[in-house]
Amino acid sequence: MQFTDLLPTTEKTDHLGFTIIVASLLTALTILFSVLHFSRQMEREQLGIDGTRLIHLFAQIAPAGGDLTTVFEKYQLAVPDLAAETAFAYLTVRNLDGQTVRQQVRPGLSVPSFVFIADPSRWYGERVVEQEDAGGKVLEFYGPVLDDGMVIGTVSLAFLAPGYDMSRFGMSGLARLALPAILLGTLIYIILAIELKPLRRISMVLKELSENESIEKPITIQGTRTTHELAKNLGDFLETMRRRIQHLEDLAARKFSTNKVLRYKIARLTSVLDAIPAGIFVMDESLTVIFANQKLASFVNVDAQSVIGQTLTGWCDDEELLAFLSRYKGLHGRLFRADELTYQPAAFPGRTMSVTTAPLHAAENAQAGNGYGTLVILWDVTAEALARAARGEFVAHVSHELKSPLNVILMYSDLLREEEGKSPEFRVEAVNVIHDEVERLTLLINNMLSISKIEMGSISLDRQRVKTLSLLRDIFDSVSRSVKSDGITFSLQLPGELSPIMVDKYLLTIAVTNLLTNAIKYNRPGGRVVLSAEETESQIFVRVKDTGIGIAPEEQAKIFEKFYRSEDDEVRKKSGHGLGLPLAKNIVELHGGTIALYSEPGEGSEFSIVFPKNQGMVRERI
Amino acid sequence: MKRMESTMKEAHLLENKAKKILVADDQPHVLRVLRLVLEKAGYQVDAAANGRIALEWIRQNQPDALITDIFMPEMTGRELCENLQREWPERSFPILVMTSRTERSEKDWTRNIANLEVVEKPVSPRQLVSRMGHLLDTLAH
Numbered sequence: 001m002q003f004t005d006l007l008p009t010t011e012k013t014d015h016l017g018f019t020i021i022v023a024s025l026l027t028a029l030t031i032l033f034s035v036l037h038f039s040r041q042m043e044r045e046q047l048g049i050d051g052t053r054l055i056h057l058f059a060q061i062a063p064a065g066g067d068l069t070t071v072f073e074k075y076q077l078a079v080p081d082l083a084a085e086t087a088f089a090y091l092t093v094r095n096l097d098g099q100t101v102r103q104q105v106r107p108g109l110s111v112p113s114f115v116f117i118a119d120p121s122r123w124y125g126e127r128v129v130e131q132e133d134a135g136g137k138v139l140e141f142y143g144p145v146l147d148d149g150m151v152i153g154t155v156s157l158a159f160l161a162p163g164y165d166m167s168r169f170g171m172s173g174l175a176r177l178a179l180p181a182i183l184l185g186t187l188i189y190i191i192l193a194i195e196l197k198p199l200r201r202i203s204m205v206l207k208e209l210s211e212n213e214s215i216e217k218p219i220t221i222q223g224t225r226t227t228h229e230l231a232k233n234l235g236d237f238l239e240t241m242r243r244r245i246q247h248l249e250d251l252a253a254r255k256f257s258t259n260k261v262l263r264y265k266i267a268r269l270t271s272v273l274d275a276i277p278a279g280i281f282v283m284d285e286s287l288t289v290i291f292a293n294q295k296l297a298s299f300v301n302v303d304a305q306s307v308i309g310q311t312l313t314g315w316c317d318d319e320e321l322l323a324f325l326s327r328y329k330g331l332h333g334r335l336f337r338a339d340e341l342t343y344q345p346a347a348f349p350g351r352t353m354s355v356t357t358a359p360l361h362a363a364e365n366a367q368a369g370n371g372y373g374t375l376v377i378l379w380d381v382t383a384e385a386l387a388r389a390a391r392g393e394f395v396a397h398v399s400h401e402l403k404s405p406l407n408v409i410l411m412y413s414d415l416l417r418e419e420e421g422k423s424p425e426f427r428v429e430a431v432n433v434i435h436d437e438v439e440r441l442t443l444l445i446n447n448m449l450s451i452s453k454i455e456m457g458s459i460s461l462d463r464q465r466v467k468t469l470s471l472l473r474d475i476f477d478s479v480s481r482s483v484k485s486d487g488i489t490f491s492l493q494l495p496g497e498l499s500p501i502m503v504d505k506y507l508l509t510i511a512v513t514n515l516l517t518n519a520i521k522y523n524r525p526g527g528r529v530v531l532s533a534e535e536t537e538s539q540i541f542v543r544v545k546d547t548g549i550g551i552a553p554e555e556q557a558k559i560f561e562k563f564y565r566s567e568d569d570e571v572r573k574k575s576g577h578g579l580g581l582p583l584a585k586n587i588v589e590l591h592g593g594t595i596a597l598y599s600e601p602g603e604g605s606e607f608s609i610v611f612p613k614n615q616g617m618v619r620e621r622i
Numbered sequence: 623m624k625r626m627e628s629t630m631k632e633a634h635l636l637e638n639k640a641k642k643i644l645v646a647d648d649q650p651h652v653l654r655v656l657r658l659v660l661e662k663a664g665y666q667v668d669a670a671a672n673g674r675i676a677l678e679w680i681r682q683n684q685p686d687a688l689i690t691d692i693f694m695p696e697m698t699g700r701e702l703c704e705n706l707q708r709e710w711p712e713r714s715f716p717i718l719v720m721t722s723r724t725e726r727s728e729k730d731w732t733r734n735i736a737n738l739e740v741v742e743k744p745v746s747p748r749q750l751v752s753r754m755g756h757l758l759d760t761l762a763h
Contacts, residue, residue, distance in 0.1 A: 400693060400722045403722035403743050403744060404649055404743070406743075406744045407720075407722070407743040407745065408651040408652060408655065409744075410745070410746060411651075411652070411656075411659075411744075411747050414747050415655065415658065415659065418748070419662075420658065420662070433651055
């Protein structure tokens, strides 16, 4: 540690130094004053003793013959060194009238008058007399001059009252007094500065701490002997605090970023929940909604925000749903399975909703009592419900359609085994009927399978390059061979050339055949059926025209529905499943084409298959 | 033997005293077969192609029994039975319903009609005839 370190560098330390110097000076002065005062007191006492003793001594010296002047000389002889005394002021002999007989006076001083008092108790005494001219005081001792016991005069002996006469001591004496005091002061100052330096450092550190947000460097404070303990503890404390603050700041920073991540994740999760096309909400044991996603509004006709915090009874106006969910009241986290209900909400007529409930468990342990509540999910299952209903209808239709021909076959074959079977006419009839029914059944089953496959999407077109003209001719031939015409004219109108098309030959044959068989079936006796084809810039047409019963406008869309058969008696008379047209339509559409219908009831109908001439359909000749 | 058979046939005919049975079905084959079998058994058979025709016939002629399909145009077998029940609550003749559907919902309505039995298609004609015989016998007693 440098000496310069000790020097005051701040105002406060300046004040301290100044104070110490002043204090030490004052101390020195005080010491001086005390010493002087003490010595004065000592002197005074001594003077008092001396003076009184001398006066009594003088009183014993008898004057010869009552002569006052001679007694003065005797006095002088008795104490020869008296006048030389530094404190000597005057020696005066007076007569009883107060007149001075003989005296010896120090130069510069004046002798005050004296009045003799006859009272013997007052003969001896002392007094302090002010010196007007010279200043200062004189201490006078007086007594009688006795001649055989008779007072013949008075004698006064005066000394200078001791004052603060420093000249007595001399400069060296003063220095000897003052210097130690000053040195002591300086020493004290130095010691204090050394001892207080740690405190200065402490104050600096504290100031820095309060001004800055944080301190990176570690805190150390060196102490001295006396402040060692304090400095060390304070330094340790501050260092601990500093580290703690840094640690907390780190934690805060980490927590801030964790919070950001958490908030992001929560926001993301919420957006996921809002995006799911289902109404989702969570309710606690008291059936109070504690979470709801945005989509809930489309399922229960309430606003998601307004629902949170309300109990079920406040907003759920669908009785069936309310009854179902109310079962979860007060289950207090007891485990329960997921449950489901399908219902028709009153708020959305025509729709079918499904509600699923599931207990929400804390991830850590799935024990009862640690749940988050009950999760309720609302789905719109209208489509599924309709599909199921349609499926059910389809199956019902199918089984009916299958059982009818089987019924007939059974009846006839049963009879064949019996007596009736012996009759040849009956046998012929039976065989024909059975054969027809089997054919009908086979056609039905094939149609159904095809339709099923197409609708399920499990059919894949086996597109081949097909010579359109040949295909149509083949179909025409096979139909005209197999179908009973009943006097109907069956003709083919094809252009000379027709672009080949990329089609599934098997399926397209079915489609066109169905149209043709319909045309023949629903025709009048002597009517006509025409199969034609046409090609334009952008399209290829295949048309089946008949002069049959025709189709009423309100039924023209319905006839393409599965199993639909017209209410018209003429139609109902003929046997049919109602699958031919739907299947043809499916097949055509699978190829990317369309079926159009033009019909006049009583006149006839024309079905047109239209294929666009795009890449998929027509490949140019190489 | 032949003589026996014809005698039996005659006896049968006499027994059945030409009971009139109305058969209603939209399939001509079914009507044909049923007529064949029932006439063989000695019944007098009339046919109707749908429920409406059957109902009109019944209004004009009281049958001794009715055999009907369910799925027919214009009026189904179910509608026919329900109409009969409404118009003639005291109807005495039995009804035999041929159904191809086995769902419970299809049979529920049959419970509300008096004197009605259900048989599932495909049905053997022999069975049909014997069922018919049972029904008419029960009625007779």
